[in-house]
Amino acid sequence: MKNYALIATLAFATLFTACKNDKKDDPVVEEDITQEDMKQANQESERVMVKVMMEPKSETNTQGRIQFVDENGAVSMMAKFRGLTPGMHAIHLHEKADCSAPDGTSTGGHWNPTFAQHGKWGDEAGYHKGDIGNFEADADGNGSIEFKTDEWCIGCGDDTKDILGKAVIVHEGVDDFVTQPTGDAGGRISCGGIIK
Ligand SMILES: [Cu+2]
Ligand SMILES: [Zn+2]
Structure with a gap:
């Protein structure tokens, strides 16, 4: 029983770290692109x-x-x-x-x-x-x-x-x-x- 809990905790910790790292490594995070940017891009490309x-x-x-x-x-x-x-x-x-x-x-x-x-x-x-x-x-x-x-x-x-x-x-x-x-x-x- 104790072991299962430990494995679950480790798995969760790994997952959490992985997610965190993914976000940090990606230079363009979705939230960084504002609606204003999109509007400008559309106007320029049209x-x-x-x-x-x-x-x-x-x-x-x-x-x-x-x-x-x-x-x-x-x-x-x-x-x-x-x-x-x-x-x-x-x-x-x-x-x-x-x-x-x-x-x-x-x-x-x-x-x-x-x-x-x-x-x-x-x-x-x-x-x-x-x-x-x-x-x-x-x-x-x-x-x-x-x-x-x-x-x-x-x-x-x-x-x-x-x-x-x-x-x-x-x-x-x-x-x-x-x-x-x-x-x-x-x-x-x-x-x-x-x-x-
Ligand atoms: Cu004329
Ligand atoms: Zn005229």
């Missing part, structure tokens, strides 16, 4: 991508493809176009992802959720969240533009940042960054809705 096909408008042949990627708290845009007239063209985000009108006017005005004035992106005097700027088409009518900002998101639900449901418009002319509220960029020659 990558949202949307592809936009740009269709010709206003009786032009201007087509394009755009890829938007939301990653690590910023959205990057990579856009390629063909069928442009050589030279500079304005590109903006407009209010609605509706390209149904032959002249693209169904997309509404420039996307301006912060009620700012039209301008050059980053200007202290203000700019629309859709005021991407200008890009150049070469002699063959090909052009591309890359853009990145943490002032946009894709599907985050913040009305001042979320580009889902907006449209990309390429214009016939150049954005002068001064004329209100359009930049006097001329007709709308290519249109694509930003939808998932």
